[in-house]
Amino acid sequence: MEESTHDGITALVGHLEGELSRAQQHAQLTTTDDRSLIRARTDVEAVASWLNEYRHSAQTLRAYRKEAERLLLWLKAEGEQGRESALASLDRERLEHFEAFLADPQPAEVWIGSVRARKQPQWRPFRGPLAPASRRQSLVILQGMYAWLIEAGYLSRNPFRLMRDKRRMDNRTLRIERYLERPLWDWLWGRIEAHCEELAPLGASPEGGVSRERFVAERQRFLFAFAYLMAPRIAEMAAARMGDIVKREGQWWWRVIGKGAKLAEIPLPPPMLEALVRWRRLRGLSDLPQVLPADESLPLLARLDGTTALGDNQLYRLIKQTFTQAAADMRQRIQSPGDASELMARTLDQASPHWLRHTAITHQAQAGVELRFLSRSARHSRLDTTSRYLHAEDSEWQQQMARHSLPTPGHSPDAPEHDS
Numbered sequence: 001m002e003e004s005t006h007d008g009i010t011a012l013v014g015h016l017e018g019e020l021s022r023a024q025q026h027a028q029l030t031t032t033d034d035r036s037l038i039r040a041r042t043d044v045e046a047v048a049s050w051l052n053e054y055r056h057s058a059q060t061l062r063a064y065r066k067e068a069e070r071l072l073l074w075l076k077a078e079g080e081q082g083r084e085s086a087l088a089s090l091d092r093e094r095l096e097h098f099e100a101f102l103a104d105p106q107p108a109e110v111w112i113g114s115v116r117a118r119k120q121p122q123w124r125p126f127r128g129p130l131a132p133a134s135r136r137q138s139l140v141i142l143q144g145m146y147a148w149l150i151e152a153g154y155l156s157r158n159p160f161r162l163m164r165d166k167r168r169m170d171n172r173t174l175r176i177e178r179y180l181e182r183p184l185w186d187w188l189w190g191r192i193e194a195h196c197e198e199l200a201p202l203g204a205s206p207e208g209g210v211s212r213e214r215f216v217a218e219r220q221r222f223l224f225a226f227a228y229l230m231a232p233r234i235a236e237m238a239a240a241r242m243g244d245i246v247k248r249e250g251q252w253w254w255r256v257i258g259k260g261a262k263l264a265e266i267p268l269p270p271p272m273l274e275a276l277v278r279w280r281r282l283r284g285l286s287d288l289p290q291v292l293p294a295d296e297s298l299p300l301l302a303r304l305d306g307t308t309a310l311g312d313n314q315l316y317r318l319i320k321q322t323f324t325q326a327a328a329d330m331r332q333r334i335q336s337p338g339d340a341s342e343l344m345a346r347t348l349d350q351a352s353p354h355w356l357r358h359t360a361i362t363h364q365a366q367a368g369v370e371l372r373f374l375s376r377s378a379r380h381s382r383l384d385t386t387s388r389y390l391h392a393e394d395s396e397w398q399q400q401m402a403r404h405s406l407p408t409p410g411h412s413p414d415a416p417e418h419d420s
Helices: 003-025 043-052 058-080 092-103 132-151 182-202 212-230 234-239 270-282 293-297 312-331 340-350 354-366 371-378 383-387 393-401
Strands: 245-248 251-257 263-267
Touching: 043 058, 043 132, 058 092, 058 132, 058 234, 092 132, 182 212, 182 312, 182 340, 182 354, 212 234, 212 270, 212 312, 212 354, 234 251, 234 312, 263 371, 312 340, 354 371
Parallel strands: none
Antiparallel strands: 245 251, 251 263
16 A cells, blocks of 8 residues: 555544544533434434443543544545445445454555554554454444444445344454463563562662662562453553552552442452562662552652553553564574474464463453452453463363273274174
8 A cells, every 4th residue: 555545544544533532521422413413414423422421430531532443444444445435335345345344454554553543654554354253243343333324324324234243253262362371371470570670789879779670670570470360451451540459458459440430349369469669668668568649649650750550551561562572583493493482482473461361261261260259350241252362171171081991002992702
């Protein structure tokens, strides 16, 4: 695709952000036109109106905007190839092409890139081709968007409704597979710990404070401890404050507003409390959170100034960078093609920050945490969602199946008896 196409995509993204910002500032419902319930003259304005419905749920808003943008950008590129580019032009056949595009966004240099700030020219809509489950999620979200726009009177048809058996992709995944198995997690955590220990003698700056290198290393340690022990979503980590750690009935809890704006309190296990004390000491704070306004407002994960919170994108980049560096270190251990080290390096290359949440929940299940408590910690609304993390029975199943075998070589079984 020509460079001008990418310029057009960048402009469209900026336009959509501007429209969304205006939609959040002004009411979008109107009764001045019987044919439409929203003030939308263009597709971008219509999508912004739909997204405005989710303005009170930051995580849902980000996820939905991402999928809407991908469709709008694809239609924009289609328009530059002489095809129709309006939301209303999407029919069943073109929807097949869009789904194929999600599975393989081409040209890759235009659509795929590493994590970047949205305003940077290097920003791209994709990190890579979408897996079947991710494609299904995208299509389900967009079906909901079209349904809303039809109710609003902006569109007249929903091609996504014609898709047969939209749940087929979900049925292919019976359990969570995107997580770090115990040996790999143990190695990764040991690597993070070792890095902090290496910096211990050099931890102080010439001015007597904590050096930048030590702060970054300890922040990485606390970040991964928090992610592994509490199973937060990345938006929840970014929003967490010291004041969210509360003591009740002599026990410590993390108070979090999660998906769907639901309030929950999660118990802090002893290792998490120890990690918190260590992190607070490094930042010159009391060992444990105090009921003080200054303490309540401090971000749990801060920038170098210690007072400014890290955003979602910054946390994503920090975690992804750790995985990438760890993968490079793991490759140094490869002794033969296809050995365990090479497989673990590939896993680390593929891992995303959300894998830490999957890893946390899976390892809690393997440690014997009961399903009812596991579901509450994960903040799942359905037990069958949590049950997908239950890998604990796999080893026992393997042992049971090992009892069933073929005859041992050299063993001569007795001849079968026949009825006379």
